Amino acid sequence: MESWIVETKNLKKYYRLGTHTVKALDDVNFAVREQEFVAIIGKSGSGKSTLLHMIGGLDTPTSGEVYVGDKALGKLSKEQLAIFRRRKVGFVFQSYNLVPDLNVYENVVLPIELDGKHIDREFVDEILELLQLNEKREALPNTLSGGQQQRVAIARAIASKPSIILADEPTGNLDTATSHDVMGLLKMVARQFKQTVILITHDQDIAQMADRIVRIEDGHVVKAGELDD
Numbered sequence: 001m002e003s004w005i006v007e008t009k010n011l012k013k014y015y016r017l018g019t020h021t022v023k024a025l026d027d028v029n030f031a032v033r034e035q036e037f038v039a040i041i042g043k044s045g046s047g048k049s050t051l052l053h054m055i056g057g058l059d060t061p062t063s064g065e066v067y068v069g070d071k072a073l074g075k076l077s078k079e080q081l082a083i084f085r086r087r088k089v090g091f092v093f094q095s096y097n098l099v100p101d102l103n104v105y106e107n108v109v110l111p112i113e114l115d116g117k118h119i120d121r122e123f124v125d126e127i128l129e130l131l132q133l134n135e136k137r138e139a140l141p142n143t144l145s146g147g148q149q150q151r152v153a154i155a156r157a158i159a160s161k162p163s164i165i166l167a168d169e170p171t172g173n174l175d176t177a178t179s180h181d182v183m184g185l186l187k188m189v190a191r192q193f194k195q196t197v198i199l200i201t202h203d204q205d206i207a208q209m210a211d212r213i214v215r216i217e218d219g220h221v222v223k224a225g226e227l228d229d
């Protein structure tokens with residue numbers, strides 16, 4: 001039997017704009033295997049971010065369900081959903097979202113501290129080493145390059161040992177060479193720590209680095225790689 005870590009069932013997200021309805025997601029059935037690295041591609045406005053937000057429990061569907069591991073997200077209370085987001089999911093965004101007054105190490109451990117959890121220093125050191133940030137532990141974000149800042153954001157996402165990394169255009173602000181470096185490192189650390197990655201990109205070259213490419217058009221999954229049927 002397949003072991004899915006993420007599965008969406010008849011997922012719909014509709015927005016009402018006056019008399020008009022925007023079908024951001026329209027009956028999406030999509031599944032990701034444990035430890036898979038999936039790229040979601042599609043034009044601007046096709047529904048990529050909406051899908052990622054649903055999977056990460058950042059937004060709720062109009063109808064349908066998202067399953068992550070053994071959890072149906074729609075069945076969780078607000079508090080349970082907040083815990084799910086903190087412990088099971090690592091988010092990486094295009095805009096890094098680092099705290100400017102905190103150095104690299106402090107940024108990386110901040111979510112663990114906010115969660116009141118013990119910091120596994122050895123693990124954090126290992127991540128910083130793998131992401132080639134060891135020499136920058138004391139540096140403030142504004143002294144780092146874009147690629148370095150995004151590696152800090154990846155380190156932060158991984159540090160709380162989530163099972164899934166959700167990345168929304170993580171290389172959107174980076175040049176081509178840096179994008180490839182960052183993607184290579186993300187792939188390597190995800191594999192090392194047995195994490196599943198779902199990544200949005202508009203860049204075909206970046207998408208090619210994934211195990212599987214899923215294409216979204218107008219709220220529909222039109223190509224789900226080998227899972228297409």
Ligand SMILES: Nc1ncnc2c1ncn2[C@@H]1O[C@H](COP(=O)(O)OP(=O)(O)OP(=O)(O)O)[C@@H](O)[C@H]1O
Nearest residue numbers: 015022023024042043044045046047048049050051
């Ligand atoms: N809060 C909202 N209210 C109304 N419409 C929305 C809202 N959020 C998204 N939409 C609409 O839903 C559709 C899908 O948006 P979404 O952000 O998921 O697309 P996307 O593929 O991620 O686009 P991009 O590549 O530009 O980020 C778009 O038509 C968008 O305008």
